[in-house]
Amino acid sequence: MQTSSAIETPTPEIEIPTQAEVLVDSVRTILQAIGEDPDREGLRRTPERVAKAMADLTSGMNQTMADVLNGAIFTQEYDQMVLVKDIEFYSLCEHHLLPFHGKAHIAYLPNGRVVGLSKLPRLLEVYARRLQLQERLTQQVAGAIQEALRPRGVAVMVEAAHFCMMMRGVEKQNSKTVTVALLGEFRDSQLLRSEFFGAVGASRPVYL
Numbered sequence: 001m002q003t004s005s006a007i008e009t010p011t012p013e014i015e016i017p018t019q020a021e022v023l024v025d026s027v028r029t030i031l032q033a034i035g036e037d038p039d040r041e042g043l044r045r046t047p048e049r050v051a052k053a054m055a056d057l058t059s060g061m062n063q064t065m066a067d068v069l070n071g072a073i074f075t076q077e078y079d080q081m082v083l084v085k086d087i088e089f090y091s092l093c094e095h096h097l098l099p100f101h102g103k104a105h106i107a108y109l110p111n112g113r114v115v116g117l118s119k120l121p122r123l124l125e126v127y128a129r130r131l132q133l134q135e136r137l138t139q140q141v142a143g144a145i146q147e148a149l150r151p152r153g154v155a156v157m158v159e160a161a162h163f164c165m166m167m168r169g170v171e172k173q174n175s176k177t178v179t180v181a182l183l184g185e186f187r188d189s190q191l192l193r194s195e196f197f198g199a200v201g202a203s204r205p206v207y208l
């Protein structure tokens with residue numbers, strides 16, 4: 001007599017693909033969708049390469065301002081503007097997944113506390129390495145410094161060239177987009193704004 005089906009064959013565990021695997025498959029799908037052969041020699045490892053690059057270019061999503069600034073804030077009586085200028089950065093525009101890159105200038109007016117200077121470029125990276133809008137990037141950097149240091153003022157200016165403009169559509173090769181975030185005394189004092197824009201070598205935008 002056959003035993004009833006008390007002994008069941010174990011249901012095979014459903015394998016959930018990792019994020020990296022999903023990314024690799026998706027890139028393969030994109031290659032096929034644009035009419036390419038993902039198996040031809042030059043493209044064979046492209047999905048893996050793109051997946052790696054995307055993970056790297058969006059690695060800021062797994063970081064916070066605290067990861068960068070914690071332990072690097074010091075008590076110091078210095079009440080003049082601190083400015084780190086011409087910080088090169090690369091980011092990805094969230095509308096087209098194309099790069100935009102340029103320079104950022106970050107300034108603050110200390111209120112008894114300063115941050116290690118190398119932390120400002122690192123802070124910029126946290127927000128640049130994710131899908132972004134230049135406007136939001138500018139505000140997030142300013143907001144993070146405001147929150148971490150409670151300074152008397154923060155000024156952030158970002159000048160960038162966007163590949164989505166340069167390579168397609170309007171094809172404005174040499175245009176630059178400038179965004180500014182001013183907080184505290186930089187917002188209130190025209191003199192301070194002038195000092196900041198003068199120091200970064202920018203002609204003051206007419207609306208400021």
Ligand SMILES: [Zn+2]
Pocket residue numbers: 093094095096097098162164165
């Ligand atoms: Zn774009």
